[in-house]
Amino acid sequence: MESLPTWRLDDLYADLDDPKIAGDLAAVAAEAEAFGARWEGRIEALDGDGLAELLGAYSALLSRMYRPQMFASLSASTDALDEAVKALSARVNEQATAIGNALRFVDVALANASPEAHARWAASPACAGLLHHLQRARAARPHTLDAAVESALATKDLTGRRAWSRLYDELCAAWRFDFTVEGETQSLNLAALRSLREDPDRAVRRRASEAILTRFSEHAPTFAYIVNTLYQDHKLETALRRYTDVAGPTLLDDELPRATLDALLTAVEAHYPVAQRFFAAKARALGLPRLESHDLLAPFPGGDRLVSWAEARAEVLGAFGALDPEIEADARAFFDDRRIDARPRPGKRDGAFCAGMVPGVAPRVLVNFHGRLRDVYTLAHELGHGVHFTLAGKAQRLLNYWPTSPMAETASVFGEMVLTRRLLARETDPDVRRQLLAARIEEALGTIHRQVAFTRYELNAHLARARANLSTDDLSALWSAESERLYGDAVQRGALDRWGWVGIPHLVHYRFYCYSYAFGQLLVFALYRLWEQEGEAFVPKYKRLLASGGCDTPASLLAALGIDITDPSFWARGLDVVTEMVDAFVAEEGAAGE
């Protein structure tokens, strides 16, 4: 394959030994101390001008602290095995935690400020761009502890919650599997073995799947211990912070009422039969009486054609260009400025991400490009994020820059939709068209239905853990109950499938993050509908939405496009798009069978 690009990071620092890294950290640490001496204890009494000055200085310090952090974390993502990178990451993280602690009083003081102080700031023109930040702080007030306690909790998290989460990663990363394909035995890691669950050969898929689940079952007691500890930690912290809802911290961060989460979960669960209809049709397409769980990711016959990097780039930019020239130009800049790392290599992490950085520092994209059609979709997805950050970076300052999690996947998934539109418009081969459709359906079921099943499992597991320690069987029973609801009779599950809960990192690293994928995907279906209906008129509204970053709540940002996320039928409308795709697939499948 042609040579694939790696990224440049030299706008941040020249290399790992750049003395400016330590210099910046030391300077920020000293300034953070001076900042604390100047402002700590004074915030409540500030007028609007004073508060704007304080938050300006605070943002500047945060931005400067993020630079070494971003450099270390981006370096680690392509060179995880390098000792110098590990040492840098550890050093930077320790110092950044200390600086974060020195600055924490700002958030705490804003959250604990009196209603009179908030009213004074809200009325001041100097604070006009800070209203949403202040509103978030006000909402956090009932759950914020004293500055000293907040610092102690954040510090202890390094050896508590975060250490358990890292142990989970390290255990999984250390696994090797001796696996034989076509007479040749290889030592594979978990990610490589997982990818064999998409092999065209059913026996390979079954063996790969069984090897993974067997390993999960062998280590289940350790993982159950990690899960129990983390969920207990969550329970203690939510109690300390006076939350009554186990999902309270997530919903506060995401600025959504619990009713919106419940409406989303209920609507998707009611849609499980449509997913089952697709699984039955997929079984017919594969010539199977019924799917077994290791067939869920099976490819469709017809084969995947290989795509070069140059083609992938042209497809994605062409698709983005059909939406808007500025969006295309912002995506193109990632290629031109060498802000994409696409070459797979030892020590580089799996998967893909877009690092949003801070306003004024250009975002980066990491992918592992193998030339499959799916890799083109991943590129469109991550560049969608990249455009989102670029537009928000032009319009917002730091405190309003980051979109909240439920909004974070908007541009990425929209990027995939416009890519599908371009590919379908040109494709005439019915087999390829059917594959494109199936890939979109599977993507939708994976991000909507499966993530909702994860979220329901996570909610139930947290509630059960609040009552008592959970055995491996307890966790497996909760897991199997949600699989049963999602797959029903359409997918035959084996005895080992009950260990699936071991293998979902999001349920270890985060709390209730998975629902936001479903939120994002359904939201994008609704937005895509609007684009189809309104054409050109939709585009400026969409770009304003992206440029808004996190400057307002999801409900208000979307209200500007006529979308009401508190209306339960909103989710049903998004799900209609999935139903239509499944109907189209089933119809083509029926026609192909005649």
Ligand SMILES: [Zn+2]
């Ligand atoms: Zn994403």
